[in-house]
Amino acid sequence: MLTEKQPREKSRSTEGSCVKFSWLFLFFILSLSTSVWGQKPAYTEDLSSLRPKVTAEVGSKKDTIKNKIEVVRTTPRYTVNAKVDQVLDSIDRFNLTRRFVDGYTIQIYSGQKKEDALSASKKLMDAYADLKSNIQYQQPKFKVTVGKYFTRLEAQKDFLRLKRLFSSTILVPERIMIK
Numbered sequence: 272m273l274t275e276k277q278p279r280e281k282s283r284s285t286e287g288s289c290v291k292f293s294w295l296f297l298f299f300i301l302s303l304s305t306s307v308w309g310q311k312p313a314y315t316e317d318l319s320s321l322r323p324k325v326t327a328e329v330g331s332k333k334d335t336i337k338n339k340i341e342v343v344r345t346t347p348r349y350t351v352n353a354k355v356d357q358v359l360d361s362i363d364r365f366n367l368t369r370r371f372v373d374g375y376t377i378q379i380y381s382g383q384k385k386e387d388a389l390s391a392s393k394k395l396m397d398a399y400a401d402l403k404s405n406i407q408y409q410q411p412k413f414k415v416t417v418g419k420y421f422t423r424l425e426a427q428k429d430f431l432r433l434k435r436l437f438s439s440t441i442l443v444p445e446r447i448m449i450k
């Protein structure tokens with residue numbers, strides 16, 4: 272008999288805790304919902320004075336309503352146009368003195384054999400006629416590079432195309448001369 276009473280007592284205690292939990296959960300939800308309802312918007316402003324005024328006229332022929340919009344002209348009070356023009360002019364003067372800009376190029380070959388560099392350049396020309404290669408010799412290596420890009424994003428499209436053809440393709444940061 273003791274074995275039968277023990278499980279019943281445990282089930283009654285778990286039922287009681289479930290009821291308590293459900294009441295607590297209901298109280299929690301109600302308290303959250305009332306706190307949200309009581310909140311006011313942080314910022315309010317009446318902009319009705321700035322909206323265009325619409326007047327309605329009744330047409331004589333078809334009795335249609337035509338809307339006329341009254342345009343309100345305002346003069347700017349806090350303009351910074353002169354200051355912005357000065358800053359833009361100084362940037363323009365600085366850009367006129369610049370000869371180089373930081374950019375990227377794609378390197379498809381780097382090695383000590385001139386024949387391999389020439390064959391890589393020919394292979395590129397056969398596969399992609401729109402891309403032009405440049406062979407450079409920096410002792411003791413020959414480098415074959417493609418393109419001049421101002422951002423990494425611009426270079427990414429051609430980089431992915433060349434990666435299929437040349438497995439050793441890398442994107443190299445380089446200073447690009449502005450013409």
